[in-house]
Amino acid sequence: MLTLPEVSVIPGPLVGVKVYRATRKGLRPLWHEGTVGRTQQARCLASPRRHDPEEAPRSDCLCGLYVYRGTRAADDWYELSCNASTVWTVVTLWGRVIEHRGGWRAEHVRIEQLVCSPTAEWIVGLLAESWQVPLLVVPAHPDPWRSYQAHWRRIADLVEGMRLSPLHLLPSPSQVS
Amino acid sequence: MSGIGEPIREIEVLPIFLPGEAPAEVVPSPDAEPVESPAEEAPAERTHVYADPA
Numbered sequence: 580m581l582t583l584p585e586v587s588v589i590p591g592p593l594v595g596v597k598v599y600r601a602t603r604k605g606l607r608p609l610w611h612e613g614t615v616g617r618t619q620q621a622r623c624l625a626s627p628r629r630h631d632p633e634e635a636p637r638s639d640c641l642c643g644l645y646v647y648r649g650t651r652a653a654d655d656w657y658e659l660s661c662n663a664s665t666v667w668t669v670v671t672l673w674g675r676v677i678e679h680r681g682g683w684r685a686e687h688v689r690i691e692q693l694v695c696s697p698t699a700e701w702i703v704g705l706l707a708e709s710w711q712v713p714l715l716v717v718p719a720h721p722d723p724w725r726s727y728q729a730h731w732r733r734i735a736d737l738v739e740g741m742r743l744s745p746l747h748l749l750p751s752p753s754q755v756s
Numbered sequence: 757m758s759g760i761g762e763p764i765r766e767i768e769v770l771p772i773f774l775p776g777e778a779p780a781e782v783v784p785s786p787d788a789e790p791v792e793s794p795a796e797e798a799p800a801e802r803t804h805v806y807a808d809p810a
Contacts, residue, residue: 586767586768587767588767589767589768589769590769591769591771591772593769638763645759645760653760673770673771674768674769676768678765679761679764680761680762681760681761682760684760
């Protein structure tokens, strides 16, 4: 069993990037069925059950809401960038969190910014309006490599912007048009 | 591990949100102490009187 150092308590929320697929019904997680709301809480779906599903994430399991740090492109971002249905979100996360080298497994996540290609804009735009969350549409480039670079640089800028701004100065969702 | 690499440590991250920005599942207790608002203070005494234009 993996043994991690003693739990530290830090002020938050943290800021990272979470990826979904756009479907006709809304945003679908990459690895699970169903759609998600703006605010999500982790629940362990491991089978066979190893622990109380409500106690997620745990260091001795793989459960939790997966979030990238977002300031560097992760290994699988190239492939994600090539898919027109990929929806990138900048999220805040808090609660019980397992920190990883490239991101986190979180207990709570809230979507603060949506980023998608023009192909997915019709459905993501409806969600942005419903949730009152800003939406950035990044045009796809015919060259996949340039699309990849355009996506992760814009996302990295958004993440850095949120981290550098004191959260009390950020516009509330109701103030974002 | 699905692009986020090896685990480093477990942390407890405190949520800090503005009033009215709390996530949907956080519902204030109905029997919470009411907070006194400065707007409820008595209005300042009127010191100027304007002439009736009529």
